[in-house]
Amino acid sequence: MTLYDHKPWLAAYADGVPAEIEPQTQSLVDMMDVSVGKYGKSVALEFFGATTTYAELGDQIDRAAEGLRRLGVTKGDRVALVLPNCPQHVVAFYAALRLGAVVVEHNPLYTAKELRHQFEDHGAKVSIVWDKVYDTVAEFPSDIRQDRLISVTMTDEFPLLKRMALRLPISKAKASRALLTTTPASRRVYGWDKLVAGRRLSRHHPRPAVTDIALLQYTSGTTGSPKGAILSHGNLRSNAAQGRAWVAGLQEGKENFYGVLPLFHAYGMTLCLTFAMSIGARLVLFPKFDVDLVLAAAKRTPPTFMPAVPPIYEALARAAESRKRDLSGIRFAISGAMSLPVSTVRKWEKATGGLLVEGYGMTEASPIALGNPIGPTRRPGTVGVPFPSTEIRVVDPNDPHVERPVGEPGELLIRGPQVFRGYWRRPGDTAATLLPDGWLRTGDIVSMSEDGFVSVIDRMKEIIITGGFNVSPSEVEDTLLGHADIEGAAVVGLPRESGDETVCAAVVLRDGATFDPDAVREFCRQELASYKVPKRIIQVDVLPRSLIGKVLRREVREKLLADAD
Numbered sequence: 001m002t003l004y005d006h007k008p009w010l011a012a013y014a015d016g017v018p019a020e021i022e023p024q025t026q027s028l029v030d031m032m033d034v035s036v037g038k039y040g041k042s043v044a045l046e047f048f049g050a051t052t053t054y055a056e057l058g059d060q061i062d063r064a065a066e067g068l069r070r071l072g073v074t075k076g077d078r079v080a081l082v083l084p085n086c087p088q089h090v091v092a093f094y095a096a097l098r099l100g101a102v103v104v105e106h107n108p109l110y111t112a113k114e115l116r117h118q119f120e121d122h123g124a125k126v127s128i129v130w131d132k133v134y135d136t137v138a139e140f141p142s143d144i145r146q147d148r149l150i151s152v153t154m155t156d157e158f159p160l161l162k163r164m165a166l167r168l169p170i171s172k173a174k175a176s177r178a179l180l181t182t183t184p185a186s187r188r189v190y191g192w193d194k195l196v197a198g199r200r201l202s203r204h205h206p207r208p209a210v211t212d213i214a215l216l217q218y219t220s221g222t223t224g225s226p227k228g229a230i231l232s233h234g235n236l237r238s239n240a241a242q243g244r245a246w247v248a249g250l251q252e253g254k255e256n257f258y259g260v261l262p263l264f265h266a267y268g269m270t271l272c273l274t275f276a277m278s279i280g281a282r283l284v285l286f287p288k289f290d291v292d293l294v295l296a297a298a299k300r301t302p303p304t305f306m307p308a309v310p311p312i313y314e315a316l317a318r319a320a321e322s323r324k325r326d327l328s329g330i331r332f333a334i335s336g337a338m339s340l341p342v343s344t345v346r347k348w349e350k351a352t353g354g355l356l357v358e359g360y361g362m363t364e365a366s367p368i369a370l371g372n373p374i375g376p377t378r379r380p381g382t383v384g385v386p387f388p389s390t391e392i393r394v395v396d397p398n399d400p401h402v403e404r405p406v407g408e409p410g411e412l413l414i415r416g417p418q419v420f421r422g423y424w425r426r427p428g429d430t431a432a433t434l435l436p437d438g439w440l441r442t443g444d445i446v447s448m449s450e451d452g453f454v455s456v457i458d459r460m461k462e463i464i465i466t467g468g469f470n471v472s473p474s475e476v477e478d479t480l481l482g483h484a485d486i487e488g489a490a491v492v493g494l495p496r497e498s499g500d501e502t503v504c505a506a507v508v509l510r511d512g513a514t515f516d517p518d519a520v521r522e523f524c525r526q527e528l529a530s531y532k533v534p535k536r537i538i539q540v541d542v543l544p545r546s547l548i549g550k551v552l553r554r555e556v557r558e559k560l561l562a563d564a565d
Contacts, residue, residue: 003406004393009385009452014375016248020389021241024417027208027233029098031240031278032061039253039280045087046284046301050159052087054280060196064095065205067195071126071148075100075206078124078216082106082115082133084287085263086154088192092128093263093273097233098201100208104216104228105264107469109529112136118218119144122228122424128152128192134184152192154287155181180287210234216424217266219363220463220472228424229266229363238417239366240274242387247332247374250305253280256329258303260289260312266367267336267468271307281305291319302329309337309468310344310499313356317347327352332374334359336367337468338500339456342380358383360454364433364440366418370454382453383446390416393439394448400441409457412446413439462553464493464501471503471532473553479527480505480534483520485513488543491534492557494564505534506556508543515539538563 010019026034035044036058045052052060073079079096081103083089096103104122106115108130115133119140125147129137134151155163155177166177208214214236216228244250257276261268276283284301286293289312297303313335320327333348333356340358348356355374360383361367370392372384386392394410396402404410419440422430433441443461448454464471473491480489488508493501509515517537524533544555 002403003450004391004403007386007391007452008450012373012377012385012452014246014248014373014377017373018245018388021238021245021417024234024237024241025210026237027097027210027212028214028237028274029094029207029233031237031274032058032094035277035280042253042280043282044277044280045090046282046297047087047157048159048162049300050087050157057091059200060091061094061098062200063196063198064091065098066198066201068095068101068126069099069201069205070198071195073099073101073126075208076213077101077126078104078122080104080106080119080122080124080127080129081264082108082127082129082137083152083264084108084130084154085259085268085285086152086287087157087285088128088152088154089263090273090277090283090285091196092152097208097214098205100206100212102213102216104218105269106218107262107264107529108133111527111529112139113527114529116140116144118226118228122216126150128195130154131184132182134189135186138184138186148190150192150195151184151189153181156193208233210237213421215269217269217363219266220470220475225472225475227426227429230421230424231366232421235366235418235420236270236274237278238389239270239368240278242389242416242418243271243275243368244279245388246371247305247334249331249374250279250281254304255279255281256301256304257281257283258294258297258306258308259283259285260294260306260308261468262288265468266363267307267361270366270368271334289315291315295319295323295325298325298327298329303327304329304331306330306333308333308335310335310340311467313348314344314498317344317351320351328354330354333357334371336361338465338498340380341497341499344499345380360384360456362440362442364420365414365416366420369414369416369418379453382449382455384454385452386414386454387416387418390414390418392448392454394446397445400435400439406448406450409445409447412442412444412454414442415439462492464491464503466493466501466503467531468500469531476503476505476524476528476532476534479524480507480520482527483523485509485516486520488551490543490551490553490556492553492560494536494557494560502536503532503534504536504538504560506538506540506543506560508540536560 040055044054044057128150214233215231218226259272330352331354357372359371372378393413397411445458476491544552
C-alpha cells in the first residue's frame with residue numbers, strides 16, 4: 001500500500017466535506033424533475049432581467065421534448081446544439097436528454113470547416129442552432145445534412161423593452177442586433193417557437209437510465225484533433241454531486257450562479273447546466289463575458305457563486321475597484337481551465353471578501369477532479385486535492401503502472417465516478433487514454449506533496465490552453481500549410497501573466513514569398529475560430545525536426561521564449 005492509497009489529502013478537506021459521495025442513481029432528467037418539484041416558484045434562469053421559474057422551465061422542457069419526439073428523435077439519437085448561453089440552450093439540453101437522446105455541444109463561433117468535422121463524426125440528424133449559424137449548418141453537404149434544423153432567436157427571451165430597443169432605427173441598436181441575431185436566408189425555417197408550441201411530453205414516455213450516454217463533448221484531449229468524449233448521465237450527475245459536496249457553504253434554493261462561462265464548454269456545462277440546477281440556484285446567463293453586462297446584472301441580482309477563468313476574475317476585480325462597484329456578495333469562486341496566478345487571487349478576494357480557489361479538470365473527467373479546499377487549508381499556487389470519491393496516482397509517463405514517489409514529478413492518473421466512458425468511435429484513442437482498470441491518463445506532469453496537494457509542472461500533451469479553450473497545434477498547423485506562401489509551420493503556446501497561453505506560430509516560407517503576418521492571420525480567420533488564430537507569427541529559415549522528420553515543437557517553443565526575453 002502506498003501513500004496514494006492512504007489518501008493524505010482527506011485531512012485538508014474543509015469542514016463538512018465527505019470523503020465519498022453516494023453512488024448516483026438519478027439521471028440528469030431525474031435531477032431536474034426533483035428541482036422543478038422542489039423549487040417550482042423560485043427563479044431558475046435570468047437573462048437580461050427576464051426570468052423563468054423552475055416550474056416554467058420544467059414545462060418548456062416537456063414541450064420541447066414532445067416537439068423533438070414528433071420530429072422523430074428517439075433514444076440514442078444525437079441532437080446537436082450550436083447555441084450561445086441563453087434560456088433556449090438550457091431547455092434544449094434537458095429536452096433532448098428527456099427522450100434518452102445524446103446531446104452534442106458545439107461552439108457557435110466555429111467556422112463551417114470546424115463544425116463540419118464534428119458533424120461528420122457524430123452523425124446527428126436533428127440540430128438546434130443559433131439563427132446566426134443557421135445558414136452555415138444548412139449548407140452542409142448532403143452526406144451530413146440535417147433531417148431537421150431548428151433555428152433559435154435568443155433575443156426572443158429578452159425583456160419586452162430590450163427587444164423594442166433593439167428594433168430602433170439607430171446605428172447603435174442595429175449594431176447590437178447584428179451581433180445577437182439575424183434572419184436566415186432560407187425561406188422555410190423551422191423556428192424554436194414552433195418546436196415548443198404543442199403539448200407536453202407524456203410522463204409515461206421512457207426515461208434515460210443513469211448508465212445511458214448523456215453527452216458527447218468534443219475536446220482535443222491529450223492528443224490530436226478534436227474527438228467526442230462520451231459522458232454518461234452518471235458521470236455528469238456525479239460531478240455535480242461532487243461539486244455540491246465540495247462547496248459545503250452553499251444554501252440550496254438561495255444561490256445566484258453567474259453563467260459567464262459558455263455552456264457548450266465542459267466547465268460551464270457542469271458548473272451551470274447541472275450543478276446550479278441540482279441545488280435550485282438562480283442561473284444568470286450571459287451570451288458572452290462582458291464586464292459592463294456583468295456589473296449591470298450584479299446591481300439587479302448580486303451573484304453569490306461564480307465559476308470562471310483567471311482573465312475574467314482579473315477584469316472584474318479591476319473594474320470593481322476603478323468604478324467603485326460592490327461585488328461583496330460573491331462568497332465562493334472557482335477557477336479552472338488554466339493556471340490561476342496568486343496575484344489574481346489576492347485582487348479578487350480584496351474586491352469581494354469571498355474565496356477564490358483553483359481546481360483541476362479535463363473534459364474526460366466531466367470535467368472537475370481536483371480542487372483547493374473552500375477554507376483555511378487551501379493552498380494558492382496548487383490545483384488542490386482530489387474531490388470526494390476521486391483517486392489519483394502520479395506515475396512514470398512511460399509506464400503508467402509504475403508509481404512515482406511522493407514529491408517526484410510524473411503523469412497524473414485519475415479514477416472516479418466522473419471519468420468518461422471513452423471517445424466516440426475512437427477505440428485506439430480510448431485505449432491510449434483510459435486504462436483497463438478505470439484510470440484516466442491526463443497527460444499532465446505533476447508532483448504531489450506529502451499532504452496530498454497537487455502542483456502542475458508541465459504537460460506531456462502539446463495542447464494549447466487559451467481563454468479556457470483547448471487548441472490543437474496540429475489543427476492550426478494544417479490551416480497554415482494551406483496558405484500558398486507557407487511551406488512549413490509549427491504552432492505552440494507561450495505563457496501569459498494571466499495564467500493561460502498565447503497561440504504562436506513559426507513558419508517557413510516558400511521560395512520567393514513575402515512575409516505578411518497580418519495576411520496570414522486573416523487567412524486563418526477564414527478557417528478557424530478567432531481564439532485559435534496565432535497572435536504572434538514569426539518567419540524562420542528552418543524548423544527543428546527529429547530523425548524521423550517530426551517537427552520538435554518543444555524546441556520551437558524554447559526559441560520563441562528566448563527571443564521574448
